[in-house]
Amino acid sequence: MSGEMEAAGDALTGGLAAHAVDRETHKGGAHGDHAHDGPCPNCGAALAGPYCAQCGQAAHIHRSLHSLGHDILHGVFHFEGRIWRTLPELAFHPGRLTRRFIDGERAKFVSPMALFLFTVFLMFAVFGFTGGALLGSSPEGVTVMKGTPPVGDWRSGIKEEYGRAEKDIAALKASRAAPGVSVADREALDRKIEQRIDERDAMAGLATGDWEKVAELGKRSEAKRAADARKGDGESEGAGGLNSGVPWLDRAVNDGLKKANDNPQLLLYKLKTSGYKYSWALIPLSVPFLWLLFFWRRDIHLYDHAIFATYSISFMMLLVIMLSLVAIAGVSGWLWGMALLIIPPIHMYKQLRGAYGLSRAGAAVRLIFLLSFAIIVLTLFGLMLLAMGVLD
Structure with missing residues (x-):
């Protein structure tokens, strides 16, 4: 009798254990182990745990709005946590930050390129509000320094240019309507009137922020000038123009310089937008000059110089952003x-x-050379932007 009871107890215990195993297996299949079967959905490697050993992606893929919100918050606060560790180091211990990142201590800091791109975006946003106070311009109605009017209010300049264009158009139309004007003179006046109308409309587009209209007018003006050049119009190849012996280059540069002279506000807009778009070019421009300071040292590589330059440029842009806000706040110049x-x-x-x-x-010795190199790099970058603004 006791043997039968022991057998029944063993069977009951085994059944409960099997049920527990089945329950855990079912639970794991719903949320973990089942998701681990088969290849990784990202790279195709065999899964042997909750994360892929090849690419690091989680084996269980969430497909819900809750998980999307979690990912967004995780990304924001993860970046925020790192940036509050990075910025103090960048401001007060820039050399230590650079060295730590180069030596492999990277998970706790924002990478140089991520910080650089974030800074460019922040500069674009801040300058869109301040108008570039340190460059002598500010948004309409904003006083840069207490007791003084806005410096170089760009919208006022555009309004003045718009008014001059209106007066020029009226004067040209009056000249065209005068008696005794020849057919050739009337055609020349028509071209000038059309050109001034385009420039007036471009000023209106700049004032209202209608960049599509500005771009369209720019392309139309370029098409007209190209057509005139093909017809043998040599006005852009005057005495003050470029004469390199390369016809297409001479036409492009002289035509661009004429456009810049006729419409400096449009050139300024092109330079500004190109500055944001191609700011990354400061890094490759800086690396060769940094290499010159240490070319004999075998323990320093171009990668090290690139990290140095990226962090340094990021700090300088952050400094300009901060000082722009300080200037807008009315702090003495x-x-x-x-x-x-x-x-x-x-x-x-x-x-x-x-x-x-x-x-x-x-x-200290290398700082003297580095300051000189910085001026050279900024000059090269400015010439590059000017060439793009003129030739574009």
Whole structure:
């Protein structure tokens, strides 16, 4: 009798254990183990756990609005957590930050390129509001310094140009309607009237932010000028123009310079938009000059210089953003002007010492060269933007 009871107890215990195993298996199949069967949906590698050993993607794929919101919040706060560790290091210990990132301590910091792109976006947003206070322009109605009117109000300049265009159009139409005007003169006046109308409309587009209209007018003007060039119109190849011996280059440069002279506001807009779009070019322009400072050291690579340049440029852009906001707030110009002159060399010196392990004297000597190189790089970048703004 006791043997039968023991057998029944063993059977009951085994059944409960099997039920528990089945329950866990079913649970795992719904939320974990079942998702681990088969290849990784991202890279196709065999799964052996909750994450792919090849690409790191989670084996269980969420497909719900809740999971989407979780991903967004995780991305925002994960970036925010890293950026609050990165910015103090970048501001006060730039050399240490550069060295730590180069040596592989990267998970806790924002990568240089991510920080650079974030800074460019922030600069675009801030300058869209301030109008570039440090460059001598500000949005309409904003006073840059207390007690003084807005400096270089760009919208006022556009309005003045618009008014001049209206007067020129009226005068040209009056000249065309005058008696005794020849057919050739009337055709020339028609071309001038049409050109001034396009320029007037471009000013209106700049004032209202209708960039599609500005771009359309620019393309139409370029098409007209190209047609005139094909007809043998040599006005753009005058005495003051380029004469390199390459006809297509001469026409492009001289035509672009004429457009810049006729419509400087449009050129300024092109330079501004190109500056944001091609700001990344500052990095490859800077690397060769940094290499010249350490070309004999085998332990320093071009990658190190690229990290140095990216973090340094990001800091300089953040500094310009901050000082622009300070200028808009009404702080005296000599204060932020002195900050703009003093802070960059100090930051470069500290970054040189920490990133490359230099002595005080070695960092000071290289700082002199680096400041000169920075001016050269900015000049090259400005010429590149000017060429793109003129030739585009």
